[in-house]
Amino acid sequence: MERHVAEIRSFNRFYTRLIGVLEQRVLGTPYSLTEMRVLFELDHRGRTEASELRRLLGIDAGYLSRMLGGFETEGLVVRSRSATDARRQVVELTGKGKASFADFDERAAEEVRGLLADVSDEDRERLVASMATIERILAREPGTSRSYVIRPPRTGDMSWVVYRHGVLYSQEQGWGMDFEALVARITADYMDGYDPRYDAGWIVEVDGERAGCVFCARKDDETAQLRMLLVEPSARGMGIGTRLVDECVRFAREAGYRRMVLWTRDVLVGARRIYQAAGFELIEKRPAGDVVEEVWARDL
Template identity: 60%
Template sequence: MEELVADVRTFNRFYTRVIGVLGAGMHDTPYSLTEARVLFELRAHEEMETGELRRLLGLDAGYLSRMLARFESGGLVTRARSAADARRQVVRLSPHGLEVWRVLDAASASDVRDLLAPLAAEDRRRLKSSMAAIQRILGDDGAGREPYVIRPPRPGDLGWIVHRHGVLYADEYGWDETFEAMTARIVADYVRDHDPKREACWIAEVEGERAGSIMCVRDDDRTARLRLLLVEPSTRGMGIGGRLVEECLAFARRAGYARIVLMTVEVLASARRIYQRAGFQLDEQHDERSYGADVTVQTWSRDL
């Protein structure tokens, strides 16, 4: 615990320096970073009680009162008694205050862009994921945000699909490298013969990190094939697998297929339940030796 305490304090000191850098854009304005924070919060709310504003930003009551008096004399805010409780004061941004906020917001956004510009795309994704993790772990439950996104593949995603299939199925079922090789062939065939009107791939992403995959490929003119459904263990239970299958089915219908098939292995019980809920039915199964293990291979299908 003490080592973690020290690490958190070190991070806090580092982040305080970052905040100082991000406040540099205020240097060309008459407003301090704290004053800008007050204007930002007033912009985010139609109106705020002074007590609420003080508690939100952790400000001294006298300091905030003097600041709001300056803002009022400069025409940035208006203050009035609360209609609900005359003992309380309500603050609103004026039209001039809104214009000032726009200038400060542009300066702040420019500073953040400058901070992020030297980072590679992968580092930006890692940063986004890490910030979300810190918020979630230390108390922000992410209410109002989607728990995951489904998106088309980006450079590096197809290699990730092969890698994660190889690692996960080896860890969970003891399958050998022949399964990873088969996954690589499926991905290579998808790239070589890809018809975007009749084939597609999707990546599930949670807090900026890849969390799952699926493909819809052409089997023949009337039949699509679902391939490479995967959900990371850490994100199972979020509905990602079912959502990926829904995306695949919807695409197959739009592409004009009449039927969709898939191959799976009996031991993959969670995937089988997803397929059953999506309307797939078992057509055929047989035992064989594959991937260094004795498996029961199954074919499932459904009409579209």
């Protein structure tokens, strides 16, 4: 925990310097960052109650009142009483206020364009995806639904499959490089023997990042094999594992297979629940060192 705290604080200091928050004024305007945020909210929300601005931005009522008074003196905002409740004050930008904010907004966009000018397209995608991840994790809004995309594998995905199996199962189960080597061999065999009539794979993306995978491979003329199911911890609880297994079963059935089998280990309780719910039955158990390997099967 303490290491994480230190790293987050270090990032905060870096990012604060980067965006110029330490400066008293923003992008050459006479306004502070907080003042610009108030103007931003008024520009995007239109006519807004002062109490709502306080709630959104966590600003002291007296501080906000003085700020709005200054904006009003400059002709940027106009304040009035609510038509439904005279106790409530509403605020909106004037034409001058809108023009002033539009000028700031363009300068801010130009600053970011300059920041990204020498950054590759790939790194830009990684940057915005990482920012989205930070926002999602720290927002702590469990009621917010997340969407995901399932797509066929692309160049580079198979290396990711091996890498994430190695790292994730090392962290969660203590399995070492022998397991990673096993996954690498399975992956290589899948690619070497790939036939789109009988083999298929699926990669899941959540918030633009790879978050899961599964593969259907030919075992023999009548039997398909479900292989390398993985769901990242950050994406668990979304039903992704179930969806991937369902896709695998559907493909195998449509490809003409009559049976599907899979290999797993008994400690992977979450995966075993998914397999059982999808109609698979345990048909074989065999000790393998410190683990127990299992074979599950179902008719198609």
